[in-house]
Amino acid sequence: MKKILLASSLVLSTLGLQAQDSVMIRKIFDEALVNGQCYENLRYLCKNIGQRLSGSANAQKSVEWSKKLMDSYGFDKVYLQECMVPHWERxxxxxxxxxxxxxxxxxxxxxxxxxxxxxxxxxxxxxxxxxxxxxxxxxxxxxxxxxxxxxxxxxxxxxxxxxxxxxxxxxxxxxxxxxxxxxxxxxxxxxxxxxxxxxxxxxxxxxxxxxxxxxxxxxxxxxxxxxxxxxxxxxxxxxxxxxxxxxCRQLPDAKSYNVIGEITGTEKPNKFITVGGHLDSWDLAEGAHDDGTGVMQSLEVLRVFKATGYRPKNSVRAVFFMNEENGGRGGDKYAELAVKNKEEHIAAIESDEGGFTPRGFSFDGIPASMLKDINKNWKKLLEPYEVDRLTAGGSGADIEPLKDAFKSAVLIGFRPDSQRYFDIHHTPNDVFENVNKRELELGAAAMASLVYLIDQHGFN
Missing domain, CATH: 3.50.30.30 (Glucose Oxidase; domain 1)
Structure with missing residues (x-):
């Protein structure tokens, strides 16, 4: 009888947690879709700053503006992380x-x-x-x-x-x-x-x-x-x-920065969940889908948490990486300093495949048993939002250095619909007008939902 009562208690507890998660994920999507700011933030980045090739004046403008934007949201920490980057001009x-x-x-x-x-x-x-x-x-x-x-x-x-x-x-x-x-x-x-x-x-x-x-x-x-x-x-x-x-010509390396905003964890402040994209872009257009959408979705994750009153247990960072396109120096520097500062990274999510309709996430190099548990525990919660494709696969170039630095960190790639991305990728056509507002907001909400689930439940 005691075993039956214990099993029943565990089932009811699990159902209660899932109901709580379901309510929170609904709140996240409601906030992103009704009050979302990532689309207008992207408009400013594309139209008021434009292309952001590493080492360029526009890249520096984007760093300065991004920090001010993060400051305006009142995150617990906002700071720049210096790195030297290649400076090539067309x-x-x-x-x-x-x-x-x-x-x-x-x-x-x-x-x-x-x-x-x-x-x-x-x-x-x-x-x-x-x-x-x-x-x-x-x-x-x-x-x-x-x-x-x-x-x-x-x-x-x-x-x-x-x-x-x-x-x-x-x-x-x-x-x-x-x-x-x-x-x-x-x-x-x-x-x-x-x-x-x-x-x-x-x-x-x-x-x-x-x-x-x-x-x-x-x-x-x-x-x-x-x-x-x-x-x-x-x-x-x-x-x-x-x-x-x-x-074209190659100039000496230039000083630049990753831009980082953080909500500090209430229980485990030295454990981190990173969500990010790259702030730099190629110089033929505005870098809208590659990767303005990724950085603005990442920022929106933190904004949505503040707007809904959610205080994460672990520290959550939005990172605008510099120099993904022609060097990867920002990702390298982030991992280097994370090790130096003795941080523990639980997970990192990268958005660098455009701001199209979200489909799900790919998990980089995790055991099959872990992926099975992720699907068992979270798939049904994400199904109503059509972002429940939780598969094995790659993550992203900027978070890749964390793989060697933190063996237990789970690296994750945000996976939107891929069919149109490479029509636009690295072309003069990568402009703000080719980003759909609702698709962008749905992606930001999907990323925030996954961060929430990781923060609440981890991967064990």
Whole structure:
């Protein structure tokens, strides 16, 4: 009889906790949807500051404004975390032409981040098309030397989760130019990393290799890439040349900052749940989806807690990381100082896949048994809001350094619907007008709900 009574008591206790959680999650969503401020905060960031490439004047403006914004919400702590970041400048707008005899056909291009410039008058050379980095080795130096390599590897449209397509196609952008240089290439043109067919060139970082000559590298729009590929197939190689001119330069590292706001835990102030995105952006547009939405959703988590009167047991931080796009220095510095300050990190959530309709979260490297328990305990609470896809997967570049620093920390990626993100990602089209207010607010509420559940129940 005692065992039966104890079991009944445990069931009633569990049901009571779930009812309490359900009420709180409803309050979180109501606050975010009715009184949400992340959309208007994003408007200011995009329209009054704009692009925020690390080391730039606009990046510094965004740091100063973000701190003032956090201060205005009255969080327990607001502070800057200094880090040195790369300072690369694009310079004057790039020019690109397919040269077919005397015919010069203009095409949309954009220098890849961290690329070197072309010669002052531009670079003209025969062009050789490859579909992968591996193909370079089959061609060899005798074919590649003195030419511009055109990386035209296609986006694999079979992936349902578009981030997987980006991962497989992206290698030609960040590693391709350096590999081409090993075979004597004088330049590299890379098909934009996107499933879309349009005339927006997609920038993004490329990585040079010590001891290998740095060659200029640019992205070409997918429609222009198709045109160039078609022309190369129809004509003999020597008849088709490519010209491009870009004026980028690398300056000395610059001082910048992560921006951090905190609500201090009532019971465990030295245990932390971090939620964040990256404040920097590429320079072609306003960095709305990448990653203005992520930082403003993260800030909204703390604002919603204050507005609803929720005082977390553990300390909760919103972190605006600096320099995710071309270095990752902000994430490295955050983890370094967390270790130095002997903090204990329970979990970190990153939003860096755009502000689209939320679908759920992915959990990085946790045991299958833990993921099973997470679904058992929390899935039903999140189902009414359609954010209950709790799966194994990646987390985010800025919180990745916490994995080595805190073995017990659970790293989590916020997963919105992915189908439109890489149409906009790293393009001139990444502007405020392409963010939907309600989708953004739903994502912020989903993140706040998960932070609440972790704070209340942990992962044990």
């Amino acid at each position: 310079g004057a707008k790039e020019q690109g032409f397919i040269i077919d005899g005397t015919n010069r056909i203009p095409v949309p291009i954009a220098a890849l981040g961290m690329s070197v410039a072309t010669p002052k008058d531009g670079l003209t050379a025969n062009i050789i098309e490859v579909k992968s980095i591996k193909e370079l080795a089959t061609l060899g130096e005798s074919v590649i030397k003195g030419k511009i390599v055109f990386f035209n590897g296609p986006w694999d449209q079979r992936f349902i989760e578009t981030g997987q397509g980006y991962g497989t196609a992206g290698v030609q952008r960040f590693a391709g130019p350096a590999e081409a240089a090993k075979y004597g290439a004088v330049g590299a043109i890379v098909r934009s990393i996107t499933p879309a067919l349009d005339n927006y060139p997609h920038t993004g970082g490329t990585v040079y290799v010590d001891g290998v000559k740095k060659i200029p590298a640019a992205a070409i729009s997918t429609l222009a890439a198709n045109k160039l590929s078609s022309m190369l197939r129809l004509r003999k190689l020597p008849l088709i040349k490519f010209y491009f001119k870009q004026n």
